[in-house]
Amino acid sequence: MNKLIYLKKFGESDLGYLSFFESNKDIPFSIKRVYFTYDVPLDGKRGMHAHKNLQQVLWCPHGAIEVVLDNGEQKEFFLLDSPEKALLIGNGIWRDLYWRTDKAVLCVASSEYYSEEDYIREYDTFLEYVKEGYWKDENKLQSIR
Numbered sequence: 172m173n174k175l176i177y178l179k180k181f182g183e184s185d186l187g188y189l190s191f192f193e194s195n196k197d198i199p200f201s202i203k204r205v206y207f208t209y210d211v212p213l214d215g216k217r218g219m220h221a222h223k224n225l226q227q228v229l230w231c232p233h234g235a236i237e238v239v240l241d242n243g244e245q246k247e248f249f250l251l252d253s254p255e256k257a258l259l260i261g262n263g264i265w266r267d268l269y270w271r272t273d274k275a276v277l278c279v280a281s282s283e284y285y286s287e288e289d290y291i292r293e294y295d296t297f298l299e300y301v302k303e304g305y306w307k308d309e310n311k312l313q314s315i316r
Contacts, residue, residue: 172261234275243301
């Protein structure tokens with residue numbers, strides 16, 4: 172499900188622009204939580220986790236943030252460097268985020284409310300989940316740790 176999407180852009184250069192997305196229309200889930208991360212130092216690294224069930228859409232309204240997605244077998248690289256770009260991330264994907272410009276802002280819309288139990292924070296544990304094929308069979312989630 173991971174994919175870069177381009178948001179609709181409305182407006183004119185002399186008035187400015189508006190971009191948006193809508194739940195269950197432009198993104199495949201209802202939004203339960205929205206948050207943003209800012210004042211991360213240049214080349215700072217955030218993320219460093221995966222989610223068991225949660226899906227997200229990420230966008231960078233200001234600056235540039237590189238997102239590295241890892242399914243345990245291969246990595247994909249995305250650059251969020253325009254307010255018109257958004258990145259859909261499915262569950263079971265490890266993510267590392269790198270601030271490539273000073274003062275960049277990352278916004279996130281999530282399919283679930285915050286739950287610490289949904290996080291996989293250790294990469295070796297994530298690889299154990301991958302080895303068990305947890306994204307292919309959600310019932311296996313309970314059997315691992």
